[in-house]
Amino acid sequence: MSVLILAEHDGKQIKKATRQAVTAAAAWNAPVHLVVLGHGLQAVTAEAAAIAGVSEVICVDAPALAHALAEDVAALLLDLAPKYQVILAPHSAAAKNALPRVAALLDVAMISDVVRISAPATYIRPTYAGSVLTTVESSDAVQVLTVRATSFDAAGNGPAVNIVDHAAPAAQSQARFVSATHTVSDRPELASARVVVTGGRPLETRFDAILNPLAAKLGAAIGATRAAVDAGYAPNDLQVGQTGTVVAPELYIAAGVSGAAQHLAGMKDSKVIVAINLDPDAAIFQVADFGLVADLFEAVPALTAALA
Numbered sequence: 001m002s003v004l005i006l007a008e009h010d011g012k013q014i015k016k017a018t019r020q021a022v023t024a025a026a027a028w029n030a031p032v033h034l035v036v037l038g039h040g041l042q043a044v045t046a047e048a049a050a051i052a053g054v055s056e057v058i059c060v061d062a063p064a065l066a067h068a069l070a071e072d073v074a075a076l077l078l079d080l081a082p083k084y085q086v087i088l089a090p091h092s093a094a095a096k097n098a099l100p101r102v103a104a105l106l107d108v109a110m111i112s113d114v115v116r117i118s119a120p121a122t123y124i125r126p127t128y129a130g131s132v133l134t135t136v137e138s139s140d141a142v143q144v145l146t147v148r149a150t151s152f153d154a155a156g157n158g159p160a161v162n163i164v165d166h167a168a169p170a171a172q173s174q175a176r177f178v179s180a181t182h183t184v185s186d187r188p189e190l191a192s193a194r195v196v197v198t199g200g201r202p203l204e205t206r207f208d209a210i211l212n213p214l215a216a217k218l219g220a221a222i223g224a225t226r227a228a229v230d231a232g233y234a235p236n237d238l239q240v241g242q243t244g245t246v247v248a249p250e251l252y253i254a255a256g257v258s259g260a261a262q263h264l265a266g267m268k269d270s271k272v273i274v275a276i277n278l279d280p281d282a283a284i285f286q287v288a289d290f291g292l293v294a295d296l297f298e299a300v301p302a303l304t305a306a307l308a
C-alpha cells in the first residue's frame with residue numbers, strides 16, 4: 001500500500017504543513033509519495049524531494065495549474081488514485097475545497113481535520129468546535145483525509161528521492177481563475193508562526209495601532225477573532241478559530257478575546273497562552289497559562305514598552 005500527499009506550497013517553498021502531513025503519513029508505515037502541482041515548480045519539487053519520509057515526488061507542472069483550481073486538483077488526484085490506498089493533505093482552505101470532491105468522486109467517506117491516527121484506518125478528529133474528540137473508523141478501500149497540521153511534528157530533511165513528471169489532466173471548463181488579491185506582509189505566516197498576538201472586538205479601529213508594535217517586538221503574526229473580522233477591524237485572513245486558521249504557536253497572546261468555543265477551537269493547543277481581559281470570568285482564562293485582568297489599552301502598550 002502507498003500514501004499520496006497533496007503538497008502545499010506557495011510557488012517558491014514547501015509549506016511547513018506539508019512536512020507535518022508527512023509525519024502523519026508515517027502512521028501507515030508505507031511508501032509516501034508527495035504530489036506537487038502548479039506551474040514553475042523546480043525549486044519546490046527539489047525541496048519536496050529532500051523531505052525525510054517521502055519516497056517519491058510526483059511533479060505536475062502545467063500553466064493551467066498555476067492557480068490550482070479545486071476542480072483541476074480533484075481531477076488530477078482522481079487520475080492518480082488507483083495506485084493509492086490513502087490520499088491525504090493538510091487541513092488547509094485549498095485541501096478543504098479539493099479533497100471532498102475526490103472523496104465524492106471515489107464514493108468514499110471524507111475524513112476531515114484528523115488530529116491523531118491511532119491505527120491505519122482509525123482516526124481521532126474534533127467535533128462541536130473541539131469540545132468532543134471523536135474516534136472514527138473507515139472501511140473504505142481508499143481513505144481520503146485531511147490532517148490538522150499543528151497536531152504533528154514537521155518532518156526534517158533526508159536524502160533526495162526521485163522526482164517523477166506526471167502529465168496534467170485536461171483543464172476542466174466548469175471554473176476559471178479570474179483574479180487573486182494577496183495581502184503583502186513582512187510578518188510570519190499565521191498558521192506556522194512561533195508567536196501569535198490576537199485581538200478581539202474591543203480593539204475596534206485601534207486594532208493595528210495597539211497590536212502592531214507588540215507583534216513587531218515579538219516577531220509575531222497577528223490574529224483576530226471573528227467578531228473583530230466581521231466588524232471590519234481586521235482582515236478575514238487573520239481570523240483564528242473553527243472557521244479561521246488553526247494555530248498552535250509557542251506563545252499565544254489574546255487581548256480582548258472572550259474565549260468563545262469557536263475561537264478556542266483554533267488556538268487552545270498553543271504551548272503558552274497569555275490572556276488580557278477586563279472580565280475575570282472570561283472563558284479565555286480557563287485555557288490561559290498566564291491571565292491578566294486589565295484594560296488592554298493600558299496593558300498592551302505597557303508590555304510593548306517593557307519589551308523595548
Ligand code: FAD
Pocket residue numbers: 199200201202224225226227228239240241242243244255256257258259260261262263266276277278279282294295296297
Ligand atoms: P466578544 O465576545 O465581544 O468579547 C470581547 C472580550 O473583550 C470580552 O471578554 C470583554 O470582557 C473583553 N474586553 C472588552 N473591553 C476590554 C478592554 N478594554 N480590555 C481588555 N478586555 C476587554 N470566533 C472566532 O474567533 N473564530 C472563529 O473561527 C469563529 N467561528 C465561528 C463559527 C460559528 C459557526 C459561530 C456561530 C461563531 C463563530 N465565532 C468564531 C464567533 C464566536 O462565537 C465569538 O462570537 C467570537 O469569538 C467573539 O469574539 P471576541 O472575543 O472578539 O468578542
